[in-house]
Amino acid sequence: MKYVPTDIKTYREIGQLYKKKGLEGVKAFVNGKKPNFDVQPRVENGRTLVPFRALGEAFGALINWDAATQTVSFEKGDTLVQLPIGQTIALVNGQQYQLDVAAFIDNGRTLVPLRFIMEALNAKVDYLPDTQMVIVNEE
Numbered sequence: 001m002k003y004v005p006t007d008i009k010t011y012r013e014i015g016q017l018y019k020k021k022g023l024e025g026v027k028a029f030v031n032g033k034k035p036n037f038d039v040q041p042r043v044e045n046g047r048t049l050v051p052f053r054a055l056g057e058a059f060g061a062l063i064n065w066d067a068a069t070q071t072v073s074f075e076k077g078d079t080l081v082q083l084p085i086g087q088t089i090a091l092v093n094g095q096q097y098q099l100d101v102a103a104f105i106d107n108g109r110t111l112v113p114l115r116f117i118m119e120a121l122n123a124k125v126d127y128l129p130d131t132q133m134v135i136v137n138e139e
Helices: 008-020 052-059 114-120
Strands: 027-030 042-044 047-051 062-066 071-076 079-084 089-092 095-098 104-106 109-113 123-128 133-138
Touching (some): 027 052, 047 114, 052 062, 052 071, 052 109, 052 114, 079 114, 089 114, 114 123, 114 133
Antiparallel strands (some): 042 047, 062 071, 079 089, 089 095, 104 109, 123 133
């Protein structure tokens, strides 16, 4: 039997358990599961950035890397989100948006702004600052 939490209260309790164990840093849950990030998520300029591939796979999005344009993309349903590396712009179904922080590459992994991408893909994002926990759920 597998338990998938759906309420913020339970995530707060999980966050406190992480804290008691001394596990610091940003933690993320996507649809009740903790993605396997091979690079630690981080906060830059007040925005949480996570490895692009693990985030997309955890959310069930089709992911793509275009080496020629240095652009990552997420596609789910009828929504396509594209982020050029090093630029503070993103495209959602061709419409341009300004970002607070650009996607970048660290140790061979691309980190992307979690909230922007997930909300563009119609997910609900909650942040629990006391435990640095991000919770993403499909709507």
